[in-house]
Amino acid sequence: MSTESPLLSVRDLQTSFPMRSPVLRRTVGQIQAVAGVSFDIPAGGTLGLVGESGSGKSTVARTIIGLEKARSGSIVFDGDELTSLPKASMRRVRRQLQMIFQDPYASLNPRATVEQIIAEAWQIHPDVVPRNQHRAEVRDLLERVGLNPDHAERYPHQFSGGQRQRIGIARALALRPKLVICDEAVSALDVSVQAQVLNLLDDLRCDLGLAYLFIAHDLSVVRHISDRVAVMYLGRIVETASQDELFTRPLHPYTQALLSAVPDPKPWDKPAREQIIIGGDVPSPADPPSGCGFRTRCWKAEETCAHDVPELTTRLELHPAACHFATELAGAAR
Amino acid sequence: MVLLSVRDLRVEFATSGGVVTAVDGASFDVGSGETVALLGESGSGKSVTAQAVMGIVPKPAGRVCGGSISYDGRDLLAPGVAKGLRGREIAMVFQDPLSSLNPVFRVGAQIGEMFRRHRGASRREARAAALDLMKRVGIPAASKRLDDYPHQFSGGMRQRVMIAMALALSPRLLIADEPTTALDVTVQAQIMDLLTRLQAEEGMSLVLITHDLGVVAGVADRVILMYAGRVVETGSLREVYEHSGHPYTSGLMASVPAVDGPRDRLVPIQGSPPDLLSLPSGCSFRPRCQYADEQCAEVEPVLRQLPDRPSTHQAACHHPEGVLTDVH
Numbered sequence: 001m002s003t004e005s006p007l008l009s010v011r012d013l014q015t016s017f018p019m020r021s022p023v024l025r026r027t028v029g030q031i032q033a034v035a036g037v038s039f040d041i042p043a044g045g046t047l048g049l050v051g052e053s054g055s056g057k058s059t060v061a062r063t064i065i066g067l068e069k070a071r072s073g074s075i076v077f078d079g080d081e082l083t084s085l086p087k088a089s090m091r092r093v094r095r096q097l098q099m100i101f102q103d104p105y106a107s108l109n110p111r112a113t114v115e116q117i118i119a120e121a122w123q124i125h126p127d128v129v130p131r132n133q134h135r136a137e138v139r140d141l142l143e144r145v146g147l148n149p150d151h152a153e154r155y156p157h158q159f160s161g162g163q164r165q166r167i168g169i170a171r172a173l174a175l176r177p178k179l180v181i182c183d184e185a186v187s188a189l190d191v192s193v194q195a196q197v198l199n200l201l202d203d204l205r206c207d208l209g210l211a212y213l214f215i216a217h218d219l220s221v222v223r224h225i226s227d228r229v230a231v232m233y234l235g236r237i238v239e240t241a242s243q244d245e246l247f248t249r250p251l252h253p254y255t256q257a258l259l260s261a262v263p264d265p266k267p268w269d270k271p272a273r274e275q276i277i278i279g280g281d282v283p284s285p286a287d288p289p290s291g292c293g294f295r296t297r298c299w300k301a302e303e304t305c306a307h308d309v310p311e312l313t314t315r316l317e318l319h320p321a322a323c324h325f326a327t328e329l330a331g332a333a334r
Numbered sequence: 335m336v337l338l339s340v341r342d343l344r345v346e347f348a349t350s351g352g353v354v355t356a357v358d359g360a361s362f363d364v365g366s367g368e369t370v371a372l373l374g375e376s377g378s379g380k381s382v383t384a385q386a387v388m389g390i391v392p393k394p395a396g397r398v399c400g401g402s403i404s405y406d407g408r409d410l411l412a413p414g415v416a417k418g419l420r421g422r423e424i425a426m427v428f429q430d431p432l433s434s435l436n437p438v439f440r441v442g443a444q445i446g447e448m449f450r451r452h453r454g455a456s457r458r459e460a461r462a463a464a465l466d467l468m469k470r471v472g473i474p475a476a477s478k479r480l481d482d483y484p485h486q487f488s489g490g491m492r493q494r495v496m497i498a499m500a501l502a503l504s505p506r507l508l509i510a511d512e513p514t515t516a517l518d519v520t521v522q523a524q525i526m527d528l529l530t531r532l533q534a535e536e537g538m539s540l541v542l543i544t545h546d547l548g549v550v551a552g553v554a555d556r557v558i559l560m561y562a563g564r565v566v567e568t569g570s571l572r573e574v575y576e577h578s579g580h581p582y583t584s585g586l587m588a589s590v591p592a593v594d595g596p597r598d599r600l601v602p603i604q605g606s607p608p609d610l611l612s613l614p615s616g617c618s619f620r621p622r623c624q625y626a627d628e629q630c631a632e633v634e635p636v637l638r639q640l641p642d643r644p645s646t647h648q649a650a651c652h653h654p655e656g657v658l659t660d661v662h
Contacts, residue, residue, distance in 0.1 A: 050520075052518035052519065052520065053489075053518055113598040124413055144416060160606040160607060160609075161604060162607075163375075163606065178456040190375035190376055190545065191375065191545065191546075191547070191586055191589045191590060192375060192585060192602060193602070193607065195589035195590075195591075195602035196602040196603075196604075197601055198591070199599065199601055202599070217518065217519065218519075219519070220590065220592060220593040221591055223592075223593055223597065224592075224600070230382030243597075247593065247594060257520055258519060258520060259593070261519045261523035262519060262548070262593045263518045263522075263526075263546060263549045263550075263552075264548055264551060264552070264593065265547045265551050265575060265590055266576070267551055268572060268593070275523070277523050277524055277527055278520055278524075279522075280474075281489075281490050281491070281518075281521060282518065283490040
């Protein structure tokens with residue numbers, strides 16, 4: 001690990017949503033969507049954040065970018081503490097911090113041309129690209145993301161889903177960010193197109209030195225793009241490790257179940273693996289189980305799991321897991 | 335024994351941009367007790383094919399304009415036949431269970447309605463039968479949940495309810511259209527496990543429609559791969575996955591990142607999925623294909639056996655030799 005300070009450092013982040021009673025019109029409780037999450041992303045690095053629906057992974061992204069307000073904790077990006085940053089300075093920081101959304105249909109203005117969509121950011125940040133160079137820069141960006149620069153005057157509906165996602169990527173790159181948050185950026189795409197976009201993201205990282213926070217539910221996609229991977233369940237990170245380590249030696253029972261559930265297109269190539277099928281669904285974040293969030297679906301759960309929330313502790317080097325039995329699991333993994 | 339036989343099926347849709355041929359001469363069989371995967375990306379015509387089999391192609395925009403579908407010797411395209419078999423003999427499970435369930439009726443009553451309507455069961459009998467089914471599809475505390483409404487169920491549980499309704503009258507053919515696409519991975523594993531178990535217990539034929547090559551890998555006996563409304567490759571699943579004879583199939587296989595093994599750069603298929611309003615002449619895959627030549631532009635390839643492969647393995651490509659040698 002380098003001693004250099006990371007590009008993004010999130011510590012003990014908590015984000016909650018008020019639960020309102022429809023009858024009494026008052027807040028009756030809090031939904032803890034993100035319940036204390038910490039991670040670092042070095043410059044040029046990629047952290048994969050995986051989890052199922054309701055795990056809070058998108059809320060983490062939205063909180064970092066300022067679309068939700070953190071309840072507590074700290075988000076340090078490039079030396080600035082985002083949670084207490086005045087609005088005016090936030091604008092400066094946001095330039096460096098861009099996001100690509102899941103739905104390329106919903107995230108592009110249907111009444112604006114591609115050029116207008118991409119150049120819009122430069123009106124807010126006029127210092128990035130001088131006005132007389134907008135056209136040339138848009139064409140450069142389109143070329144970089146693999147689109148025909150002559151299509152700058154077209155509207156989003158004239159493009160296919162994969163091409164629209166490329167427009168979304170070009171827009172994110174317009175302000176020359178240091179970190180791009182990809183929230184399920186390839187999930188809505190067909191397999192053949194998804195591979196194109198993954199390769200593009202890979203190239204951009206190499207060429208521009210981008211860092212990614214790559215959020216997805218598809219583990220094979222996350223493995224492909226990430227250096228490190230964090231697994232979220234019910235608002236908490238339950239395990240984090242290097243991509244290689246996590247996929248070969250998962251410690252947390254949830255990670256093991258998740259990996260086991262990934263469909264394998266060529267199951268006959270490998271020794272028969274024991275499939276772990278966990279029962280039930282992810283509990284509602286509005287009414288999480290006491291103690292460990294995963295205990296209701298865990299085959300290792302014992303009484304202590306109902307009382308104590310397991311800490312994310314490191315037993316194997318650089319491979320912390322939040323499970324009361326992680327020592328035992330780490331021993332088995334050796 | 336062949337249970338379902340589709341021959342030269344053509345389905346057209348009238349759109350504002352013109353007439354789209356969603357299914358363009360698809361032919362395949364489904365044997366009794368067999369599990370078949372119908373694979374394809376968006377716009378390939380896989381769901382429309384299923385709609386044609388069920389007799390539920392949206393009207394008036396869509397219409398079956400050619401070919402034949404026979405089920406156990408009966409002509410499914412003849413007026414009224416599909417409607418008579420739907421639910422009893424052929425059942426379907428859809429991707430989005432929430433929009434397929436009626437939000438204002440209790441789940442137990444919705445399942446029970448199958449028995450009341452088709453079997454003339456009494457309220458009490460229908461309720462008991464619904465409870466049995468809910469237990470069989472693994473809904474915990476089924477007797478308590480009988481009186482819940484669909485919105486009180488999670489996505490995975492709703493899909494179980496849909497499967498329970500589909501199985502109510504013991505159909506011999508179950509068509510599942512992207513049954514796990516809207517679900518989380520761990521729940522997807524539960525539902526696939528349930529479907530395979532029920533298929534084995536009931537001995538019914540199962541057609542799994544999906545875009546996900548992995549989901550069906552350990553499950554289906556055979557695959558039918560569609561592209562732009564046509565069947566481009568078919569054969570036993572392992573044979574097709576390991577010895578792909580169509581460049582589209584091999585391209586799909588190379589596009590999926592592996593969850594284990596080396597982390598190589600992906601080799602995607604070039605270009606975009608086809609625009610059904612302006613398909614190229616000859617082979618529809620031609621603009622994205624590295625093997626394409628003049629012949630591909632002029633002659634539409636038909637399904638034929640691949641050189642030195644089993645006779646059941648067929649691909650619609652003029653140059654399967656190249657694909658087979660390059661990939662394997």
